[in-house]
Every structure is written in C-alpha cells, then in structure tokens.
Amino acid sequence: MNRFESQLQTIGPAFAGLIENIPLQNRPPLPPDWLQVEMLERYLVIQRADIAPGMTVLEIGSGPHAISTVPLAFAVGKKGRVIAAERSRWGQFREVVRASGLMNSIHPIACDATSLPFRDDSVDVSVCVHGIRSLGEVASLVAILREMLRVSPRVFLAESLPIAKNDAQRAHLAMYDLRQEVFQATSGHRDDLHHLPLDTLSTLIENAGGFLERSATLDIDLPDALAYFPRTLVESIPDTKTRAGLLLRWDEARSNGERYGTDHPPVGIVTAARR
Numbered sequence: 322m323n324r325f326e327s328q329l330q331t332i333g334p335a336f337a338g339l340i341e342n343i344p345l346q347n348r349p350p351l352p353p354d355w356l357q358v359e360m361l362e363r364y365l366v367i368q369r370a371d372i373a374p375g376m377t378v379l380e381i382g383s384g385p386h387a388i389s390t391v392p393l394a395f396a397v398g399k400k401g402r403v404i405a406a407e408r409s410r411w412g413q414f415r416e417v418v419r420a421s422g423l424m425n426s427i428h429p430i431a432c433d434a435t436s437l438p439f440r441d442d443s444v445d446v447s448v449c450v451h452g453i454r455s456l457g458e459v460a461s462l463v464a465i466l467r468e469m470l471r472v473s474p475r476v477f478l479a480e481s482l483p484i485a486k487n488d489a490q491r492a493h494l495a496m497y498d499l500r501q502e503v504f505q506a507t508s509g510h511r512d513d514l515h516h517l518p519l520d521t522l523s524t525l526i527e528n529a530g531g532f533l534e535r536s537a538t539l540d541i542d543l544p545d546a547l548a549y550f551p552r553t554l555v556e557s558i559p560d561t562k563t564r565a566g567l568l569l570r571w572d573e574a575r576s577n578g579e580r581y582g583t584d585h586p587p588v589g590i591v592t593a594a595r596r
C-alpha cells in the first residue's frame with residue numbers, strides 16, 4: 322500500500338469514497354491519480370480551518386480542478402455553502418464538482434478578488450488554500466487579504482513553505498522554484514511566485530488589518546507532482562544564456578525528482594481575525 326492509500330484509510334469512509342469518484346487524469350508524466358492525491362492533501366489541511374457544518378465559506382482562487390473546493394464543501398455539509406471565487410481558470414471545475422456529488426453546496430463566481438462583489442460580513446470565513454502563490458505581487462496580495470477580512474470576520478490561509486526536510490521535498494521545491502523565472506522569460510509574467518516564509522504570510526495578514534490568531538507548520542506525508550512543467554517550455558526561452566542556465570537547473574531538478582520522488586513541502590497555516 323502506498324502513502325496515499327494508507328492515509329486514505331485514516332480519514333473515514335465518506336470522504337475516502339468521494340475521492341475515489343474523482344476522475345483520474347491523463348497528463349503524463351504526472352501519475353493518473355495526482356488530482357485525488359492533491360485533494361486528500363487539501364482535505365487534511367482544511368481540517369485545521371475550524372470549518373463547521375452549515376457555514377458559508379468564501380474560497381479565493383479555487384482554480385481549474387476544485388481541489389480545495391470539494392473538501393471545503395464536504396466540511397460545510399448540505400446546509401452550508403462554498404462560494405468559489407476564481408478570476409479565469411475554470412478548466413475541469415464543473416466536471417470535478419459533479420463527480421464529487423457536492424454541487425448543491427458549491428457556488429462558483431468569476432471575479433477578481435482584489436475587489437470582491439460581496440457585502441461586509443456576508444460570509445463566515447474566507448479561505449485561500451495553496452493559492453497565495455498565484456495572487457500576484459505584495460500590493461495585490463494585501464488588497465485581496467483586505468477584501469477577505471472585509472467580507473468575513475475570519476481568514477484562513479494555507480500555503481507550501483519554502484523549506485524542505487528531505488530529498489523528495491527538496492526535489493519538489495527545485496522544480497517549483499524554476500517556475501517564476503521560466504514563466505518570466507517566456508511570457509513576461511512571473512505567474513507562480515516563490516513560496517513565502519510563514520513569518521511573511523503572518524506579517525502580510527497583519528498589514529491587511531488582521532489580528533493573527535494562529536500560525537503553524539503542518540507536515541504532509543504525501544507526494545506532490547504539480548511543480549512539474551515540460552522541458553520544452555525552457556527550451557523556448559529566446560535568450561541563449563538564460564535558457565542554458567535554466568535548462569541545467571531543470572535537468573538537475575528533474576533527475577532528483579525521478580531519483581527521490583517529489584513530496585509536498587511543509588505547509589504553513591495562518592488563521593486571523595479582523596482587527
């Protein structure tokens with residue numbers, strides 16, 4: 322039994338059964354069950370968010386696979402709801418939500434979270450799980466955190482930390498850390514930014530008007546294949562010197578990933594209330 326299968330056995334049959342219904346993916350070299358594995362990781366992280374049945378939760382940056390949306394909807398139950406706010410990347414969202422059987426609790430909304438279309442205090446808690454990395458530079462990130470604290474009295478953030486405790490986590494971060502530079506060199510946009518230290522996450526939420534209630538580091542003993550991106554993207558970088566340097570780093574990261582596997586780095590979690 323691998324780590325995914327054995328952790329699945331510890332979480333109870335209801336969510337374990339739901340995960341088994343999530344469609345397998347065809348995106349080699351990622352394993353076909355990568356979405357199920359990631360959803361289990363989100364489920365474990367969301368256990369720390371103090372979400373109770375019946376709550377209304379606003380999720381920022383739900384992304385194209387509803388990876389956190391589904392476990393959030395499971396946590397709020399039939400009488401609660403999850404408002405899934407996403408700027409543009411809907412991909413398989415509808416298909417995954419349908420497979421989960423939780424569509425009645427999930428309300429997707431396309432919007433830019435720097436200006437949320439909700440009244441003050443209209444939701445119980447706002448969350449962003451593994452999405453901080455995609456919310457842009459500090460100014461837009463703080464604007465989004467302010468909005469989260471305006472529409473709800475509590476905020477929960479979870480994001481991978483830039484620390485590795487073993488070779489598999491190191492291999493994951495080595496590939497992940499290439500993304501910012503490779504996307505900058507190919508598209509002019511940095512896209513996924515380097516992970517922030519836990520102290521920085523805490524400071525940002527305080528700068529946005531939050532009172533820090535809790536910050537902690539969570540060890541997740543699961544693989545994480547999602548840092549991977551194809552070598553061809555690096556090969557397409559126009560500048561010769563930049564391309565050569567990044568190709569070397571990509572090859573090394575890939576070979577370490579094949580040797581050790583790639584694991585989830587420790588996850589930083591932050592809970593804050595409006596000041």
Ligand SMILES: C[S@@+](CC[C@H](N)C(=O)[O-])C[C@H]1O[C@@H](n2cnc3c(N)ncnc32)[C@H](O)[C@@H]1O
Nearest residue numbers: 382384388389407408410433434451452455456
């Ligand atoms: C890393 S992804 C999805 C993370 C997902 N919650 C998970 O558990 O894997 C973050 C998402 O945030 C979205 N996003 C970035 N900036 C945004 C903004 N200003 N407003 C709303 N969504 C945004 C991106 O389009 C992206 O799909």
